[in-house]
Amino acid sequence: MPEFELIERIRARAGGRDDVVLGIGDDAALLRVPPDRQLVVAMDTLNDGVHFPRGTAAADVGWKALAVNLSDLAAMGAEPAWCTLSLSLPASDDGWVDGFLDGFLKLATAHRVALVGGDTTRGPLSICVTMHGLVEPGRALRRDAARAGDAVWASGSLGDAGAALALLDAGATPPAALRERLDRPTPRIALGRALGGVAAAAIDVSDGLLADLDHVCAASGVGMRIALDALPASDALLAACDAAARTGFQTGGGDDYELAFTTPPDADAAVRAAALGAGVAVTRIGEVVTGERVRLFDDSGREWMPTARGYAHFAAND
């Protein structure tokens, strides 16, 4: 399939929005930004065999390529609007492209995201997406807004995607519920929107809870104490592994795309109302303290030290 036919194939399926003056098919897209909003821009690339296992279904790759970018917008408290897509393919493959678009556009439609442009090139399989969203001035959730005394929260459950990846790496077949979390992460857009004006700092859990909370600590100039036994786990994760492995996946496993966020100490009721409205469970997992990094403690007050092996394993899957 020549490049121009491929672009036409994508254009024919891309959704629209009233604020798109000009979408796919010119040198650039033309977009209208409301005067009372700031523009939010995130960009994430997925490479074959690095960010998804080789042989992942095309529709899952398409879904995930958009999901990881939507997750960045969720972590800013932004409303999604438009995206551009750069697709590098080693050879033309109509079936793969159609499958990819099935997954990509299903998630785009669910969040009213218009695909407005991009690029198609020949090269090793790689997908780069730039996601554009809108947020009210002053309401963005930033990494540098955590303060000592704040509560720390996580949405949903942690460790499922990391466990699925570890099982795949070991040659095993992960339970469907875990594999689904790896292949089709759910960006927490509604929760991010509801946390605007409620939460202080936020980040999405893509590298692993510890690594990501460390980013918040570094940006905010604080430390955190996290309660290991409070970390939310799914039934599928509880059934799949023992407590030690579970802790490793919950703290070091990436690809969960949950939100981790901080709130002023008296905001519990507001957080729970936001979570209820968004239809997502939230768990209070710790507190912000003076200091530098994240430290983990179990219910008996013993500090838990992540193993170098745990970090290294997941560092290769960022």
Place this chain on the structure above:
Amino acid sequence: MPEFELIERIRARAGGRDDVVLGIGDDAALLRVPPDRQLVVAMDTLNDGVHFPRGTAAADVGWKALAVNLSDLAAMGAEPAWCTLSLSLPASDDGWVDGFLDGFLKLATAHRVALVGGDTTRGPLSICVTMHGLVEPGRALRRDAARAGDAVWASGSLGDAGAALALLDAGATPPAALRERLDRPTPRIALGRALGGVAAAAIDVSDGLLADLDHVCAASGVGMRIALDALPASDALLAACDAAARTGFQTGGGDDYELAFTTPPDADAAVRAAALGAGVAVTRIGEVVTGERVRLFDDSGREWMPTARGYAHFAAND
């Protein structure tokens, strides 16, 4: 160099702008769009050995990665503002990254472009840039605005980059002036801005003049008659090859990143004033007619048919 050090290395050198609320280092960038402007978004990827010859100097790759995106903005008549960069590298290489940033940021600084975010990943060498610009509502230069009776123009000179690539492919060393056009294209931003309100349709010459003007014809529902003997050639191209090869490069060679545009028939004086103000030569090369595609004629009125070989050769280098 671990990913976070690499990001820090990039952040330390990225430029700023007053309208950047939040740049590199959070989940997404936060930007202020003026209420009287539309947002213009272009995205282009460069793959090693496809969009630049293997072994191209890192600084030239950095320059070109931004230049091809700025060129898309030029073709819209937009003013550049912010960019995001996704860099896939097979292995950490401080020297290569520093060289890449030298070229990328030199051009960014020249056009007051702030690098506000992006991604760094492990994978085959590939660079994806999303470029954001601003344009006054109604002043964007679009591909669908050419009308029968309009004049067709090209900026600068055509064919230099294609000739350099053909010489490289043949194992020869291109003259420096030609190689420079291939490695360090000049995005015609000032000309694009000056043509707002003057030109009708515009496109940048990236795939080759014929292929690109055919895009304008398709989008506008028109044909074009192009005067072969009017096509602008540099002294370097005139010296490097005979007339037949030159014509092939001027019509089918990509990578020139000149602007091709149409204007109402009585706009000659305004075009020349715009070009003078932008410091770029422009040449009237033909006219828009009713029809479907671009046709080329020499001074004796004979139609020139591009060879399949010419198209195919450059189709591999889009």
